[in-house]
């Protein structure tokens with residue numbers, strides 16, 4: 046059971062929790078777990094000891110749906126009392142068809158509905174302020190020293206391969222004051238790196254007309270630039286994910302150059318051929334990505350850019366693919382993921398003509414990754430000999446594993462540190478980079 050547990054579980058009603066899906070779903074799980082603990086429930090690690098089990102599901106692609114349905118089945122077989130939430134919760138009929146015995150089904154980021162369902166099955170105990178040891182920032186599923194900061198829910202775009210807007214609805218931004226207070230609490234509780242996430246971080250605030258809020262005596266708009274300025278005051282690492290290359294992104298690059306934000310942008314470009322971007326209905330498709338990247342790097346030469354791409358999208362020709370390869374050679378991106386297109390149930394792209402055969406898509410993916418491996422390796426070589434501050438993730442018998450500004454947790458590389466110092470997870474330490482391979486670095490203190 047990939048679950049979360051705590052040690053204060055002697056007398057309280059016990060809830061098992063299974064968390065599946067992306068970082069945004071993980072943030073949902075953290076909220077629900079926080080609320081459970083705030084109300085005095087114990088979160089336990091085994092199905093058998095739990096009075097009921099909450100399964101936070103993912104419904105993004107077919108494989109994730111299958112994994113979620115299997116997790117629900119396992120929880121039912123082992124425990125019998127199961128509440129389902131998360132993205133797959135939008136497909137209640139599908140869940141009921143496979144598992145008619147689930148007690149309740151709620152959709153994504155509906156914490157209140159999950160709690161109502163829990164209350165209906167398992168009354169909360171009286172709150173005891175002396176024994177309920179909840180950190181002010183809540184229970185975190187990530188290690189103590191980094192945390193995802195979700196700034197909005199949903200998405201206003203209509204990318205043809207994606208069903209997230211159907212699952213999660215339109216963009217709903219959290220007011221900036223609320224986000225900043227959460228960030229402050231996290232930092233107070235030991236977080237050293239904040240990972241800003243949303244479906245489209247650049248669109249933050251557009252739905253609430255960039256409504257202003259006061260924080261530490263200053264007025265901030267609910268806008269990406271203001272958010273970055275304010276987070277830059279917290280003296281921790283701040284890393285931006287899911288940014289689209291709109292013109293206003295240039296406003297945050299000087300903050301990166303000044304050391305207020307990590308010089309890192311995660312920009313899911315998905316393709317470079319205008320024809321493909323149009324078929325994909327991508328946001329910022331009309332923006333000149335190459336031009337933007339050049340401008341940003343002129344201001345902040347250390348800027349690390351991560352991106353993901355899809356090859357073999359319906360209608361992709363050899364010329365489109367050649368354009369994509371030329372783009373990645375020119376753009377010299379640092380961290381890149383590439384997927385062969387796979388259809389998602391309910392996505393508009395399924396109706397497009399001229400599907401690319403799976404073997405050809407796979408061949409293109411292989412070529413793409415081969416080209417990119419050389420680029421990534423050359424980009425990392427530039428760091429050899431430099432002194433960098435890294436953040437220690439783990440210290441084990443096998444050594445110290447840390448990350449630099451260029452490495453987001455779980456998706457990028459790591460820095461393996463040789464040292465005689467006693468380091469601990471969550472510590473910043475100065476190292477000298479001694480070696481680089483395709484994805485990782487080696488360093489000494």
Ligand code: SF4
Pocket residue numbers: 200201202203204207208209210244245328
């Ligand atoms: S931007 Fe596109 S891919 Fe991302 S969530 Fe919105 S619709 Fe989906």
